[in-house]
Amino acid sequence: MTSIPPSPRFSVMLREISVKPTSGxxxxxxxxxxxxxxxxxxxxxxxxxxxxxxxxxxxVGSLLGLGxxxxxxxxxxxxxxxxxxxxxxxxxxxxxxxxxxxxxxxxGVSLRVRNFETNKLKVNDAYSNPVEIxxxxxxxxxxxxxALFEVNDYVQYVxxxxxxxxxxxxxxxxxxxxxxxxxxxxxxQNEVNKGLAEALVDRLAKAGVEVIEARxxxxxxxxxxxxxxxxxxxxxxxxxxxxxxxxGAVGMVQMALDALKERDIVxxxxxxxxxxxxxxxxxxxxxxxxxxxxxxxxxxT
Numbered sequence: 001m002t003s004i005p006p007s008p009r010f011s012v013m014l015r016e017i018s019v020k021p022t023s024g025x026x027x028x029x030x031x032x033x034x035x036x037x038x039x040x041x042x043x044x045x046x047x048x049x050x051x052x053x054x055x056x057x058x059x060v061g062s063l064l065g066l067g068x069x070x071x072x073x074x075x076x077x078x079x080x081x082x083x084x085x086x087x088x089x090x091x092x093x094x095x096x097x098x099x100x101x102x103x104x105x106x107x108g109v110s111l112r113v114r115n116f117e118t119n120k121l122k123v124n125d126a127y128s129n130p131v132e133i134x135x136x137x138x139x140x141x142x143x144x145x146x147a148l149f150e151v152n153d154y155v156q157y158v159x160x161x162x163x164x165x166x167x168x169x170x171x172x173x174x175x176x177x178x179x180x181x182x183x184x185x186x187x188x189q190n191e192v193n194k195g196l197a198e199a200l201v202d203r204l205a206k207a208g209v210e211v212i213e214a215r216x217x218x219x220x221x222x223x224x225x226x227x228x229x230x231x232x233x234x235x236x237x238x239x240x241x242x243x244x245x246x247x248g249a250v251g252m253v254q255m256a257l258d259a260l261k262e263r264d265i266v267x268x269x270x271x272x273x274x275x276x277x278x279x280x281x282x283x284x285x286x287x288x289x290x291x292x293x294x295x296x297x298x299x300x301t
Contacts, residue, residue: 013146013206014088014145014149014150015146016090016145016146016208017089017091019090019091020094021082021099022098022100023097023098024096024098027067027099028097028099030064031064031065031067031068031071066102067099067102070099070100070101070104072106073095073098074092074095074096074098075095077111077112079091079092079093079111079141079144080092080106080107080109081106081144082104082105082106084101084103085103088145091109091145093111109141109148111140111144113138113212114138114139115136116136116137116138116158116159116162117135117136117137117217118135118136118159118166119163120134120218121134121163121166121167123167123170123171124170124171125170125171125185126171126172126174129174130221131170131175131185131220131221131222132219132220132221133166133216133219134218135214135215135216135218136213136215137158137211138212139204139209139212140209140210141208145208146207147208150206150208151207154207154208158209161200161204162214164203165196165200165203169192169196169199172195173185173192175219185216185219189215193214193216196214196215196216197213197214200214
């Protein structure tokens with residue numbers, strides 16, 4: 001029996017629509033005056049037993065009173081998304097007092113810049129060494145329609161995707177660089193921060209969120225291997241220092257031999273050169289002060 005593949009479904013992403021509703025100040029004045037006038041007409045008609053005046057006045061006042069919930073305010077760096085019976089109608093971003101259809105739902109979205117700091121995550125780097133890493137993400141909402149209707153909770157979405165992107169980044173690079181062209185978490189902060197920001201831009205674009213900055217805020221080896229890694233770093237530093245010392249000593253020995261030959265101070269055969277090189281290297285590379293030895297004989301006795 002052959003199964004029929006499901007038909008493809010295409011989802012159209014909502015985009016923000018900018019709208020400018022009716023001025024709320026004018027609407028508030030008209031609705032307030034109409035409501036008070038209707039109540040007053042009902043009061044006058046009821047006292048005079050004039051139901052032909054009281055009932056219409058009450059209806060007019062009630063209808064105008066129903067329009068009052070359509071008043072709303074928009075604060076600076078805020079957007080109000082308007083929906084009517086489940087249909088998105090647009091977003092108001094201009095600050096002030098506004099009036100719309102009272103049956104419209106108004107959902108506020110802050111457009112201010114926000115900071116999010118991830119937890120200290122324990123992950124394995126590119127060499128499977130356990131490390132602790134954390135990051136700070138600076139972001140803000142740029143599209144209110146996408147933030148509200150494309151994801152369930154855009155704040156939680158930013159948090160989850162930030163930690164996911166940070167974990168993926170940590171597994172792609174080693175903690176310490178072991179090659180000349182290798183990007184490491186501890187030594188190439190600019191490259192690592194740039195890679196994190198690019199990953200977050202791709203992940204958060206569908207939620208209408210702009211990533212302003214992303215940077216590593218905490219980086220360390222896990223406690224169980226921190227002591228061993230410290231010893232390895234110290235050993236690497238000692239080896240590097242020894243290499244520098246040996247290279248400098250060899251250069252100084254070469255300079256001494258060239259100066260003796262150029263000034264024709266003494267003629268040294270191969271064996272005497274070897275002895276001189278050995279003594280100079282011991283003096284230059286030794287960690288302790290060397291003690292001079294007076295040779296009372298010759299090199300060959």
